[in-house]
Amino acid sequence: MVDTYTYAYPQLVRDNPRSFATVTDPNVRVAVIGAGFAGAAAVYELRRAGIQNITVYEAREKLGGRADSRYFHDNQGRRYINEMGPMRVPENSKLFWHYLSQLQDADEPQLIFPNPGVVATQIVYRGLRYTWKDEAPQPTDPENPRHVDWEKLQQDIGRFVDSLTFNGDNVGTIAELLQKETLTLIEQGRIHAYWSHFLKQFDDVSFVGALEQFFGDEWGPTEYNMFSTLGVGTGGFGPLFPVCFLELFRLFLWDYQNEYMPSLPMAEIVERLLTLDPAAGQSDDRLSILTETVDYVGLSRHNDNEVDVYSIQPQGETNGLVHRAYDYVIVATPLRSMQIRMNLDAETPPRSYAENSAPVFGGEVNNMVRESLRIPHIMNSSKLFGFLPNKPWNESSWPHHEGDPVKVVLTDTLARQMYFLDPYPDDPTAGTNVLISYNWGDDSVKIMGIQDYDRSQIIDPRSNPDYALKLAYEFGLETMITPSPVADSLKQITLENQNRDLTSVIWQREPMIFGAFKLDYPKQYFYTSQMVYQYHYANAEHPEQSKRVYIAGNNCSYQGGWIEGALQSAVNASAAVLKHLSDQGLATDFRMQELFEPNPFQNVLEDLKAQYILPTAA
Ligand SMILES: Cc1cc2nc3c(=O)[nH]c(=O)nc-3n(C[C@H](O)[C@H](O)[C@H](O)COP(=O)(O)OP(=O)(O)OC[C@H]3O[C@@H](n4cnc5c(N)ncnc54)[C@H](O)[C@@H]3O)c2cc1C
Incomplete structure (x- = not known):
């Protein structure tokens, strides 16, 4: 860091x-x-x-x-881990991997986390669908005049990051220095000059403020909304717009690209x-x-x-x-x-x-x-996990990108980020757990009312608060896109199994965590x-x-x-x-x-x- x-x-x-x-x-x-x-x-x-x-x-x-691991089990006794708090660890988290190695063999294989764009990803934006893996997201319906240009957005973000130069150094050169095992005094001086400069420049600038400073009139509501849905490949960044830009800048310098799911909960x-x-x-x-x-x-x-x-x-x-x-x-x-x-x-x-x-x-x-x-400002955040007894990509209607089934969905609807975790990829008889929604900030505050209200009434008297939440996310998707195999897949979670197959957390409401x-x-x-x-x-x-x-x-x-x-x-x-x-x-x-x-x-x-x-x- x-x-x-x-x-x-x-x-x-x-x-x-x-x-x-x-x-x-x-x-x-x-x-x-x-x-x-x-x-x-x-x-x-x-x-x-x-x-x-x-x-x-x-x-x-x-x-x-906040390391809160909860489990679903299928009727074969297989375990599905739901990480309600931390779930992905960058390769660069050196202390984390060090302490984990005290508990298991250092060469124990760790699974790569299915981040957006790392696995086949679908973006649902303004009622249109795009798919994406590695390269820029492409529209599934290129003829539609409403489709937007994600490739241009990614290039814009690249230009913005490249603009963070000082004294001949940039994000790439400083990130590289920070990776080195030892630093010469001159190298330390370069890091020092670079970061001191930007600490002063951005101490009072929000994330959205930094974007505005750079893009000026070039970016309008469309670009901000798109970025709010896609982030830098991490999902909905909209609620992060008011955060100090230094927080995001640190991430660029940390070079947090490769993220893993540890093999232990x-x-x-x-x-x-x-x-x-x-x-x-x-x-x-x-x-x-x-x-x-x-x-x-x-x-x-x-x-x-x-x-x-x-x-x-x-x-x-x-x-x-x-x-x-x-x-x-x-x-x-x-x-x-x-x-x-x-x-x-x-x-x-x-x-x-x-x-x-x-x-x-x-x-x-x-x-x-x-x-x-x-x-200091503490972020709100919530997660809802569900269990699907059948992998939804076994259905022919399931979206694919160049032959790979979609496993991540980013959406401008209520759910924001969905991850189909598929912990038993080689076992066709296994199901999958799905992080139906991972959201931050305002998106997390939005849903608090629905849970509290539905505790006593509405939607279905038999439903628990998590079921009401699932329905809200499901409806959010299917009212934007019809037909929606992604929304349909959530129908595998039935009223009958709602208590067994759903679990949620709203961190700002958690006792002693706040x-x-x-x-x-x-x-x-x-x-x-x-x-x-x-x-x-x-x-x-x-x-x-x-x-x-x-x-x-x-x-x-x-x-x-x-x-x-x-x-x-x-x-x-x-x-x-x-x-x-x-x-x-x-x-x-x-x-x-x-x-x-x-x-x-x-x-x-x-x-x-x-x-x-x-x-x-x-
Ligand atoms: C939704 C979410 C997603 C995240 N994702 C990631 C991720 O993908 N990767 C990553 O690296 N990090 C992630 N994080 C951050 C990570 O979870 C935290 O950095 C880490 O777990 C914090 O550990 P901690 O020991 O500081 O605090 P905590 O884990 O919160 O532990 C503090 C403990 O103090 C106890 N406590 C509080 N008050 C009292 C009291 N008065 N008396 C006694 N006990 C008390 C609490 O009950 C709690 O058990 C995420 C966090 C959240 C919430």
Whole structure:
């Protein structure tokens, strides 16, 4: 990732088998709040360094957080995995593949993800159909005067990306440098100059704003609507238009092209990583995992070296609030839980805790972290999966592109992105699960009402909310295109089997998650940077008492939409704990000092600072 290039995570984590440090004090107590990817990786690194006394708090019954894998089974007992959260992992997610290799053979084959254009894809746009694989989408009815030119759109996007040049470098040359295992000082300087320039240029520019700046009058509503349906081959980008352009720019530079479906379900990866004993190389049950919701985290007013964690124990002996104290706490929950649930953005603690515990980010020195926890924009997103007992491409009417059956549909109707996952491609008797709709932002907000309303009435009194949703997507397609074999295929999901064959998630409505992932709006880079570098509190210049709590999670990274961001933040937070232990003489061989060098883009933050920083008290 361009923002942290000097920190070379793969080299520090993947290419060096030694633990980050060796903890010599057997009594160190650490709490990790949140059992998602970030919490799991933090626990793994702390255990690897020899910390035994770790308590994990997880509010939900299931481990995994947004790594939420659910299953359909057919009547032959075959399993179909539905990834409600993360489902595709770029080849470039180096930490992800590293941690997965701790759980299975590194050469275990991974399946390429059926992205739009990688497999035969149909676009349904303004009532017309186009098919596409590799090359540009082509109309199925070229004579129709309403058909649009996708090839031209793709060329336009190419021109736009090519225009992002500075000092003789462009997206391609910088992406290539970021792939290198080591960088010379000159190469580092080129990356630095390039990204600093664009951080300043685009900090306050939205995605649609950047397109407008480039295309001016050349693009009208048609082009924007087309792009909103196709994206850069990833599906509907319309809801991403208000997001800061830097978020998309990072993706171009990350060169995230090849994406895979890991061979293990995401939830299983998290659970196994969390419980993995690094020394034995296998899972054990020695970790203390509490199914408790943390209500507040505060610095002890009675002991400078302790952090108080207050949690709600649903059915425990106390049947209420429990207090425990730790030497360190890593808060690896979604950002909104940090704010809404745990009040980590508090300047003054809630009254019931004020007597014993001071706010973690209270006082002048922490005021920007505090502020940052409540500002960044979190995307809404939802998914609906269904199970089709028969592969729909066995029907002769099914759309094909040059002989290949369509497996992805992008549409300007309600569903937006559909993926027919076909996990048993060589077995004609197997069925397929289908991601009937994957949508973001406003498209995800749109559907909330239909689910809530239909819970009690309308469409069919026997139908559950997921069935109502399926019908909405199905009708959206079939009222735009007739006949529609794609819409017809969903009729395999019957009222009778609705509970078994449908499952959905609306992430902004999920308990303790409160939204899908962080994608900054313009002018939020500064705030995100405060969260990303909060782990630098372990550096000498910060007050001692601020060195005991670290925040982690994808939302505390520059890669809000990716597991890789969650893992980087976990490496940072666990390294911060180990650094502080090492500085106190309680650990040896600390080898992650490179992570604590100044942020390479500090110069940009210094320039922006005056606009953001809160005045300190007189
Ligand atoms: C729809 C969707 C699609 C995505 N697609 C991809 C993809 O294809 N590829 C990719 O790489 N990434 C993807 N992501 C991003 C990826 O899911 C996240 O980056 C990652 O799973 C976040 O992990 P985390 O540990 O930071 O947070 P989480 O997984 O959310 O874990 C945090 C945990 O904290 C718990 N918690 C919250 N509050 C409390 C509390 N007060 N007390 C105790 N526990 C608490 C929660 O219950 C949760 O289990 C996607 C995300 C979504 C939502």
